Amino acid sequence: MRITDVRVTPIAFRDPPLLNVSGVHEPWALRSIIEVETADGHVGLGESYGDLETLTNLGKVKPGLIGLDPFDLNGLTRVVYAAVGGDPDPGQTFAPAGDKARASALAAFEVAFLDLQGQLTGRPLYEILGGKLRDRVPYSAYLFYKFAGHKDDPGYPADDWGEALSHEQMVEQARRMVTEFGFGSIKLKGGVFEPDFEIETLRHLRKAFPDHPLRIDPNGGWSVETTRRVMPQLEGLLEYLEDPARTLAEMGQIATFAPMPLATNMVTIAFGHIPETIRLNAVQVVLSDHHYWGGLRATQHLAHLGRVFGFGISMHSNSHMGISLAAMTHVGATIPNLAYACDTHYPWQVEDVIEGGKLRIENGSVAPPEGPGLGVRLDHAALARLHRQYLDCGIRVRDDTKEMRKYQPDFNPARPRF
Numbered sequence: 001m002r003i004t005d006v007r008v009t010p011i012a013f014r015d016p017p018l019l020n021v022s023g024v025h026e027p028w029a030l031r032s033i034i035e036v037e038t039a040d041g042h043v044g045l046g047e048s049y050g051d052l053e054t055l056t057n058l059g060k061v062k063p064g065l066i067g068l069d070p071f072d073l074n075g076l077t078r079v080v081y082a083a084v085g086g087d088p089d090p091g092q093t094f095a096p097a098g099d100k101a102r103a104s105a106l107a108a109f110e111v112a113f114l115d116l117q118g119q120l121t122g123r124p125l126y127e128i129l130g131g132k133l134r135d136r137v138p139y140s141a142y143l144f145y146k147f148a149g150h151k152d153d154p155g156y157p158a159d160d161w162g163e164a165l166s167h168e169q170m171v172e173q174a175r176r177m178v179t180e181f182g183f184g185s186i187k188l189k190g191g192v193f194e195p196d197f198e199i200e201t202l203r204h205l206r207k208a209f210p211d212h213p214l215r216i217d218p219n220g221g222w223s224v225e226t227t228r229r230v231m232p233q234l235e236g237l238l239e240y241l242e243d244p245a246r247t248l249a250e251m252g253q254i255a256t257f258a259p260m261p262l263a264t265n266m267v268t269i270a271f272g273h274i275p276e277t278i279r280l281n282a283v284q285v286v287l288s289d290h291h292y293w294g295g296l297r298a299t300q301h302l303a304h305l306g307r308v309f310g311f312g313i314s315m316h317s318n319s320h321m322g323i324s325l326a327a328m329t330h331v332g333a334t335i336p337n338l339a340y341a342c343d344t345h346y347p348w349q350v351e352d353v354i355e356g357g358k359l360r361i362e363n364g365s366v367a368p369p370e371g372p373g374l375g376v377r378l379d380h381a382a383l384a385r386l387h388r389q390y391l392d393c394g395i396r397v398r399d400d401t402k403e404m405r406k407y408q409p410d411f412n413p414a415r416p417r418f
């Protein structure tokens with residue numbers, strides 16, 4: 001069974017004005033949708049970033065995939081490394097340190113190849129990945145401070161979540177997340193306001209949700225000294241503290257005085273970072289993300305290293321569609337040491353490219369879609385509509401800072417902000 005066609009379609013979908021350390025989300029979020037077709041008409045799906053660099057790299061890989069067997073994942077790795085650059089040694093399946101471009105291209109196509117393997121064998125993807133260890137994968141409520149609407153009219157109605165700039169509004173956002181989706185744990189995106197204000201928001205959340213584990217993620221927005229100053233206030237409040245500071249060395253310093261585990265999706269983002277992470281004991285929870293760790297098998301390998309070296313595994317996300325949620329859920333179902341509920345931006349998205357609308361989050365968790373492979377199919381009309389939005393929206397690279405300067409012309413995202 002050989003691959004005869006590969007299509008990569010950039011899309012843009014509505015995104016609310018969510019705040020973070022770099023600024024605010026633009027009205028349109030970008031992704032790319034990958035279709036890998038075999039001679040007999042099976043189509044494997046993948047999803048990745050939609051920025052120009054990713055699209056360029058995926059475009060470079062495409063021609064080399066024609067004629068490959070979808071079961072030849074080492075062949076895929078060789079093609080990706082040859083096209084994007086790097087060591088073409090087929091033994092070097094996973095990317096070294098700082099190798100996000102190659103690992104991301106590999107991941108985008110690996111998911112589509114695995115989807116094909118599932119379709120060709122009539123097996124759900126979690127079986128291709130070794131079998132499921134749980135029926136449902138837990139996700140956490142992902143709370144953002146947010147504006148009520150975008151600064152410029154994006155040409156669509158404002159989202160129905162309203163403004164969240166006060167503690168009380170954030171508790172309301174959490175209440176809706178927990179009521180509608182049943183989330184059993186809560187993450188607050190921080191780095192937006194002074195840490196003391198954000199910790200007060202956490203206290204309000206603790207009061208309203210006494211049993212929900214809480215996390216905060218300032219995305220490297222705090223200095224080591226600021227983190228030291230606020231640490232007594234955080235003690236006993238958090239399940240883990242995610243990326244308070246920006247570098248591995250700073251995380252290592254914070255780990256010497258932090259009573260709770262430190263988590264990251266910023267300082268340990270490739271296999272080559274793990275030796276130094278362990279040497280410094282800088283991080284106790286790694287947020288895996290198949291999109292840039294090199295795919296679903298790489299995610300399993302990362303989890304295995306977690307068992308070897310004693311760090312926990314959680315999962316990171318970005319604004320994404322149902323193909324990514326299906327892939328995250330299939331792999332999440334196979335990881336023995338997935339000790340924490342995974343991140344997902346999915347509740348913030350109102351559009352999707354899969355048949356049947358959106359996947360369902362219930363009781364704070366998602367079941368891997370049944371059916372062969374990923375278990376999701378492309379809605380071609382929706383894909384065409386979201387591609388048209390991409391062409392029309394004019395955004396080609398995500399820039400939260402530029403967007404924030406429309407509200408606050410002197411906004412400075414330099415970190416540490418606090």
Ligand SMILES: O=C([O-])C(=O)C[C@H](O)[C@@H](O)C(=O)[O-]
Nearest residue numbers: 020217219265316317318319
């Ligand atoms: O955990 C994280 O760092 C993220 O989810 C990164 C995202 O870019 C988040 O900050 C966002 O969507 O603004």
Ligand SMILES: [Mg+2]
Nearest residue numbers: 217242243265
């Ligand atoms: Mg993070």
